[in-house]
Amino acid sequence: xxxLIDYQQFCGIEPESAKQSSVKNGIQQVNxxxxxxxxxxxxxxxxxDVREPFEYQIANIGGVLIPQNDVAQRIGELDRDREIVVQCxxxxxxxxxxxxxxxxxxSKVSNLAGGILAWSDEVDPKIPKY
Numbered sequence: 001x002x003x004l005i006d007y008q009q010f011c012g013i014e015p016e017s018a019k020q021s022s023v024k025n026g027i028q029q030v031n032x033x034x035x036x037x038x039x040x041x042x043x044x045x046x047x048x049d050v051r052e053p054f055e056y057q058i059a060n061i062g063g064v065l066i067p068q069n070d071v072a073q074r075i076g077e078l079d080r081d082r083e084i085v086v087q088c089x090x091x092x093x094x095x096x097x098x099x100x101x102x103x104x105x106x107s108k109v110s111n112l113a114g115g116i117l118a119w120s121d122e123v124d125p126k127i128p129k130y
Contacts, residue, residue, distance in 0.1 A: 027098045028110040032118045048086045059128045087112035
């Protein structure tokens with residue numbers, strides 16, 4: 001063996017974030033490659049980054065930062081008629097916030113599967129991992 005192999009790729013297993021859109025707890029899951037295509041196509045998406053400010057300073061994809069603990073107080077800043085893609089580091093916090101937004105009457109909400117870590121792995125390796 002001369003180098004390490006990607007076990008998932010070797011076995012034909014796609015990363016979670018690369019799978020076609022799915023639904024988890026009533027929330028549409030968007031993979032990072034699809035989001036990148038939609039951004040490049042100029043779609044009117046609102047990317048909501050729910051990480052902490054220090055995380056946003058390390059790495060971001062240009063979303064609007066509203067930390068998860070501030071979303072309830074700042075919900076009025078969000079447009080109910082616009083599609084919102086919620087993102088975080090790996091997809092857990094953003095899933096919970098997407099569920100909260102859905103329960104609060106937002107109908108066009110999705111979660112970025114794999115978060116910024118998947119973005120770094122699959123879209124732009126220049127985005128730092130932390």
